[in-house]
Amino acid sequence: MDPEVPLVIPEINGEDVQEHRGLIANPNCTTAVALMALYPLHRAFRVRRVFAASYQAVSGSGARAIAELRRQCEASASGAPLVVDVYPHPIAFNVLPHVDSFLEDGYTREEMKMQNEGRRIMHLPDFRASVTCVRVPVYRAHSVAISAEFEQPVSLDRAREILAKAPGLELVDEPHANRYPMPLYVAGQDNCQVGRVRLDQAFENGLAFWVSGDQLLKGAALNAVQIAELL
Numbered sequence: 414m415d416p417e418v419p420l421v422i423p424e425i426n427g428e429d430v431q432e433h434r435g436l437i438a439n440p441n442c443t444t445a446v447a448l449m450a451l452y453p454l455h456r457a458f459r460v461r462r463v464f465a466a467s468y469q470a471v472s473g474s475g476a477r478a479i480a481e482l483r484r485q486c487e488a489s490a491s492g493a494p495l496v497v498d499v500y501p502h503p504i505a506f507n508v509l510p511h512v513d514s515f516l517e518d519g520y521t522r523e524e525m526k527m528q529n530e531g532r533r534i535m536h537l538p539d540f541r542a543s544v545t546c547v548r549v550p551v552y553r554a555h556s557v558a559i560s561a562e563f564e565q566p567v568s569l570d571r572a573r574e575i576l577a578k579a580p581g582l583e584l585v586d587e588p589h590a591n592r593y594p595m596p597l598y599v600a601g602q603d604n605c606q607v608g609r610v611r612l613d614q615a616f617e618n619g620l621a622f623w624v625s626g627d628q629l630l631k632g633a634a635l636n637a638v639q640i641a642e643l644l
Contacts, residue, residue: 417434418436419437419438420438420440420530420534421438421439421640421643422440422445422448422449422636423640423642424579424639425452425534426534426535427643439633439636439640440636441526442473442555442628442633443467443557443628443632445628446624446625447465447531447559447624448535449581449605449631450559450579450607450622451463451531452534453575453578454572456575457571457572457575458565458567460540460561460562461540461563461564462540462541462542462562463527463542464542464544465542465545465558465560466544466545466546466547466558467512467523467544467545467546467547467555467556468549468557468558469628470551470555470628471504471550472553472628472629473555473628475499477498478499481500482504484496485504485505488505504548504550505550508547508550510545511546511548512548513546521546523546525544527544528540528541528542553596553628554600554625555596555625555628555632556595556596556623556626557623559622559624560621561613561619561621562613563618563619564618566618567612569612569620572610576610581605581631582604582605582606582607583605583607584606584607584610585607586608587608588608594609594623594624601627602630603631605626605631608623610622
């Protein structure tokens, strides 16, 4: 990340576009989806650290990965061998805890982006994130399960109120009615969705929640258009 190139999510740090010197960067798509829900909570409670697991669609790897998932599903239904090309293992009816290349410390480049990009976007240099990124057999839209620890005491009612009013985000949180965010239903939608909001059992000042968003829109193209609109 070039320190002279602003890294921008308009709903979060839109004012950073003024610092550009000809280039403005989009963040990683998983980071963008996660921060759409995390940042409004941070403003109220001051986030310290998060533990997260992503559930990333194959379209994040491009058109060849979409075609590979389709071929493997068809092959599995007919009993044919599953041919591997894009990923190191079959993705149909499987999950791969492997997105991007591995670093010396055992994390992947994708996993470190949520911490490193989150620090820049939220202007929070001490922010820490331990993330496991997982590729799942979904065509489109990423999801992230997040447990976040905050500096200030959290209120569940206040958290839901904040998330319901956050720009670019929809609160879909009626688990007893089977209403929660799912990639199938956020695909093609501009807004991200957040749900399964609850007090975290491991943190004293913590919230656990689930967020889904179309990584081709808010995670990429839509975010770029919003940056252009700001300019």
